[in-house]
Amino acid sequence: MENTIFVLCFILILFTSRVNSQTHHDNFIFNGFSNARNNLTLDGASLITDNGLLQLTNKTGYIVGHAFYSSPFNMLIKMMNNSSNSSTKKCSSFSVSFVFAIVPADLKKGGGHGFAFTISPMNKLPGAFSSHYLGLFNSSNDGDARNHVFAVEFDTVNGLGAFGDISSNHVGIDINGLTSKISADASYYIGEYGTRKEHVELESGSPIRVWIEYDGVDEIVNVTVAPLHMPRPTRPLLSFNYDFSALFKDQMFVGFSASTAKLSSSHYIIGWSFRLNGAAQEFTVSSLPITPPPSLVIPPSSSNTTTKIVKIVVPVVSLMLFITLVVALLCMYRWRRRRLSETLEDWELDCPHRFRYKELYLATKGFKQSEVIGIGGFGEVYKGVIPTTGEQVAVKKINQNSLLGIRQFVAEIESLGRLRHKHLVHLLGWCKRKKSLLLVYDFVPNGSLDIALVLGRNKSRVVLSWEQRFKILKDIASALLYLHEDWDQVVIHRDVKASNVLLDADMNGRLGDFGLARLYDHGDDNPRTTQVVGTLGYLAPELARTGKATTGSDVFAYGTLLLVVACGRGPLNPNVDNSTLMDWVSDCYQAGQILEAMDKNLNLSYDVEEAELVLKLGLLCMHNKPELRPSIRQVSRYLNGDDLLLCNNNMGHGCSLSLCP
Ligand SMILES: *[C@@H]1O[C@H](CO)[C@@H](O)[C@H](O)[C@H]1NC(C)=O
Numbered sequence: 001m002e003n004t005i006f007v008l009c010f011i012l013i014l015f016t017s018r019v020n021s022q023t024h025h026d027n028f029i030f031n032g033f034s035n036a037r038n039n040l041t042l043d044g045a046s047l048i049t050d051n052g053l054l055q056l057t058n059k060t061g062y063i064v065g066h067a068f069y070s071s072p073f074n075m076l077i078k079m080m081n082n083s084s085n086s087s088t089k090k091c092s093s094f095s096v097s098f099v100f101a102i103v104p105a106d107l108k109k110g111g112g113h114g115f116a117f118t119i120s121p122m123n124k125l126p127g128a129f130s131s132h133y134l135g136l137f138n139s140s141n142d143g144d145a146r147n148h149v150f151a152v153e154f155d156t157v158n159g160l161g162a163f164g165d166i167s168s169n170h171v172g173i174d175i176n177g178l179t180s181k182i183s184a185d186a187s188y189y190i191g192e193y194g195t196r197k198e199h200v201e202l203e204s205g206s207p208i209r210v211w212i213e214y215d216g217v218d219e220i221v222n223v224t225v226a227p228l229h230m231p232r233p234t235r236p237l238l239s240f241n242y243d244f245s246a247l248f249k250d251q252m253f254v255g256f257s258a259s260t261a262k263l264s265s266s267h268y269i270i271g272w273s274f275r276l277n278g279a280a281q282e283f284t285v286s287s288l289p290i291t292p293p294p295s296l297v298i299p300p301s302s303s304n305t306t307t308k309i310v311k312i313v314v315p316v317v318s319l320m321l322f323i324t325l326v327v328a329l330l331c332m333y334r335w336r337r338r339r340l341s342e343t344l345e346d347w348e349l350d351c352p353h354r355f356r357y358k359e360l361y362l363a364t365k366g367f368k369q370s371e372v373i374g375i376g377g378f379g380e381v382y383k384g385v386i387p388t389t390g391e392q393v394a395v396k397k398i399n400q401n402s403l404l405g406i407r408q409f410v411a412e413i414e415s416l417g418r419l420r421h422k423h424l425v426h427l428l429g430w431c432k433r434k435k436s437l438l439l440v441y442d443f444v445p446n447g448s449l450d451i452a453l454v455l456g457r458n459k460s461r462v463v464l465s466w467e468q469r470f471k472i473l474k475d476i477a478s479a480l481l482y483l484h485e486d487w488d489q490v491v492i493h494r495d496v497k498a499s500n501v502l503l504d505a506d507m508n509g510r511l512g513d514f515g516l517a518r519l520y521d522h523g524d525d526n527p528r529t530t531q532v533v534g535t536l537g538y539l540a541p542e543l544a545r546t547g548k549a550t551t552g553s554d555v556f557a558y559g560t561l562l563l564v565v566a567c568g569r570g571p572l573n574p575n576v577d578n579s580t581l582m583d584w585v586s587d588c589y590q591a592g593q594i595l596e597a598m599d600k601n602l603n604l605s606y607d608v609e610e611a612e613l614v615l616k617l618g619l620l621c622m623h624n625k626p627e628l629r630p631s632i633r634q635v636s637r638y639l640n641g642d643d644l645l646l647c648n649n650n651m652g653h654g655c656s657l658s659l660c661p
């Protein structure tokens with residue numbers, strides 16, 4: 001019975017021990033630590049964050065944090081030596097991999113002090129100091145062989161002589177003390193033969209992966225470091241030959257230790273994998289917790305300046321370019337608008353004959369020089385086509401400096417715009433813009449009478465026949481009659497002359513430019529500044545004295561036109577100085593040879609009665625005394641043969657013509 005109980009107990013013990021040995025871990029992996037609270041022994045400041053990070057320290061100064069895997073590992077294996085009948089211990093191969101991130105408290109000065117992966121006989125490190133001691137040792141046990149501690153330090157503060165630190169960003173292998181057996185600046189080798197070395201910033205806040213591998217046969221420990229997103233480097237950063245069997249006890253704990261001081265950092269372990277006698281499992285990178293809060297990530301120091309500058313400068317420059325572009329477009333738009341705009345005064349708003357400047361601008365192709373069809377005393381005349389209607393027009397551009405009476409004038413042309421007679425060149429409208437006034441007229445294709453007479457003389461064009469000339473003179477007389485008498489108010493033309501007579505397609509005469517001389521006549525309110533307007537030779541003598549245009553002065557000018565058309569020459573006699581065409585015709589008349597004055601280019605092919613009538617009527621209309629001149633109605637009657645003009649021989653200067661009813 002006792003035996004059976006003993007056997008049962010033995011079996012039970014055997015079983016349990018067997019179960020124990022079977023369930024004993026030889027590997028683990030943490031893809032984040034959310035479910036690892038029971039598997040870890042935390043000490044000091046270390047904790048597991050809500051999102052599954054193992055935080056060894058926060059940014060508080062002078063703290064220590066430890067985290068160990070709760071169960072120890074049997075690092076040593078007993079090896080029998082049959083020949084010497086003794087046993088020796090060998091350290092098992094092991095492989096550890098982890099991902100960490102260090103977020104410094106002070107972005108400029110950097111953080112501190114670092115952390116270490118450690119293999120220790122205990123799952124805590126009592127009495128260890130913070131700062132340079134990394135929570136591993138204290139001043140009294142540092143370097144003590146009884147520590148049995150192996151550590152790989154990730155040191156972010158240069159101890160400046162203490163512990164042989166090489167830099168503030170180094171990786172070192174420590175045995176029992178903080179003076180590293182071997183260390184190197186944190187970096188990794190890449191390239192096919194591992195020839196290129198890349199810097200790793202431990203305090204970048206970015207996740208960094210570490211592989212620590214020990215081969216129990218070769219007794220070499222390798223440490224490899226690389227950013228998480230990089231593939232595993234082909235060469236380890238540190239390779240250290242050491243027999244751990246002398247260092248380790250049978251059972252060892254694996255874990256981490258970190259510390260802060262005046263300089264501090266949050267030290268995070270993100271994932272951790274370990275295996276005895278084999279390669280540590282690979283992480284599932286996608287399931288690793290995200291660390292640390294991106295806002296706390298320190299920008300890399302050197303390349304970040306450029307990045308920062310680029311990040312600031314590029315948007316600023318783009319913004320400036322954009323603003324410049326917008327301003328330029330606005331300026332162009334405003335410039336174009338202003339170029340085409342007109343400032344309207346209140347009174348201009350209700351004028352039905354007002355044209356838009358833009359319309360005229362487009363009609364004349366931007367007042368192109370090639371569109372100029374004439375240059376008069378007031379300014380250039382452009383041919384144009386109104387875009388909306390396709391109507392051909394002549395646009396007279398008056399660039400006069402003094403358009404003081406413009407409002408009054410416009411009021412007048414507004415009413416003149418209503419004048420309609422087949423022998424008038426119609427004023428279609430107007431447009432005032434700044435100091436220029438644009439007048440829009442019918443386009444009359446055959447140009448002006450003075451040109452037609454001159455060109456005829458040069459034989460380059462068919463000479464205007466007497467019939468045409470006589471017809472034109474009657475046309476103009478009817479137009480003047482309309483202005484003087486047939487409209488609801490008396491309109492004085494003020495500038496009747498050959499160049500203001502235009503010829504339409506059928507060589508009918510049309511009188512243009514009526515009322516324009518009014519522009520210069522501010523005389524109603526200030527007679528002394530009155531400027532005499534008209535054309536030399538067409539100017540009635542009393543106009544020079546009074547400055548006051550009347551229907552009589554228009555008749556005088558018309559008389560000049562009669563002579564000019566009949567004689568085919570200008571009003572001022574080019575042959576004799578200080579002699580006018582009127583003087584010459586008058587001389588011919590008094591010599592009884594009035595037809596001598598006729599245009600030689602007509603080759604005597606004219607109606608003698610009509611010719612005599614025109615010449616005599618011309619002289620009569622140019623009578624010195626306005627009251628002795630016929631009215632335009634009377635002139636029309638003579639020309640149309642309604643009345644007969646009977647003359648004595650006393651024509652010429654101051655001549656008195658007896659008008660025969
Ligand atoms: C953590 O501990 C639990 C039991 O407490 C166990 O089931 C689990 O496998 C352990 N995880 C690791 C990775 O060791």
Ligand SMILES: *[C@@H]1O[C@H](CO)[C@@H](O)[C@H](O)[C@H]1NC(C)=O
Nearest residue numbers: 044045046057058059060063
């Ligand atoms: C940092 O850790 C220390 C030690 O555990 C703790 O006293 C302190 O409250 C922590 N600070 C913060 C901001 O969590």
Ligand SMILES: *[C@@H]1O[C@H](CO)[C@@H](O)[C@H](O)[C@H]1NC(C)=O
Nearest residue numbers: 079080081082083084085086
């Ligand atoms: C030592 O002897 C044991 C049996 O006594 C044997 O199983 C083992 O293989 C031997 N080891 C060597 C290295 O010869």
Ligand SMILES: *[C@@H]1O[C@H](CO)[C@@H](O)[C@H](O)[C@H]1NC(C)=O
Nearest residue numbers: 080081082083084085086088
């Ligand atoms: C076994 O012991 C002998 C004698 O002490 C020694 O020479 C030999 O190296 C040992 N073998 C091993 C594998 O340790």
Ligand SMILES: *[C@@H]1O[C@H](CO)[C@@H](O)[C@H](O)[C@H]1NC(C)=O
Nearest residue numbers: 080081082083084085086087
């Ligand atoms: C080795 O040990 C065994 C038992 O412990 C013993 O019987 C044997 O004699 C020893 N051999 C030598 C060479 O010491």
Ligand SMILES: *[C@@H]1O[C@H](CO)[C@@H](O)[C@H](O)[C@H]1NC(C)=O
Nearest residue numbers: 125126127128138139140141
């Ligand atoms: C250092 O640590 C050891 C072991 O934990 C402890 O016994 C000792 O008192 C500590 N020394 C100091 C100076 O704290």
Ligand SMILES: *[C@@H]1O[C@H](CO)[C@@H](O)[C@H](O)[C@H]1NC(C)=O
Nearest residue numbers: 213214215220222235236239
């Ligand atoms: C350690 O690194 C060396 C040199 O790169 C290599 O030959 C060796 O196999 C590595 N050992 C382990 C365990 O990775």
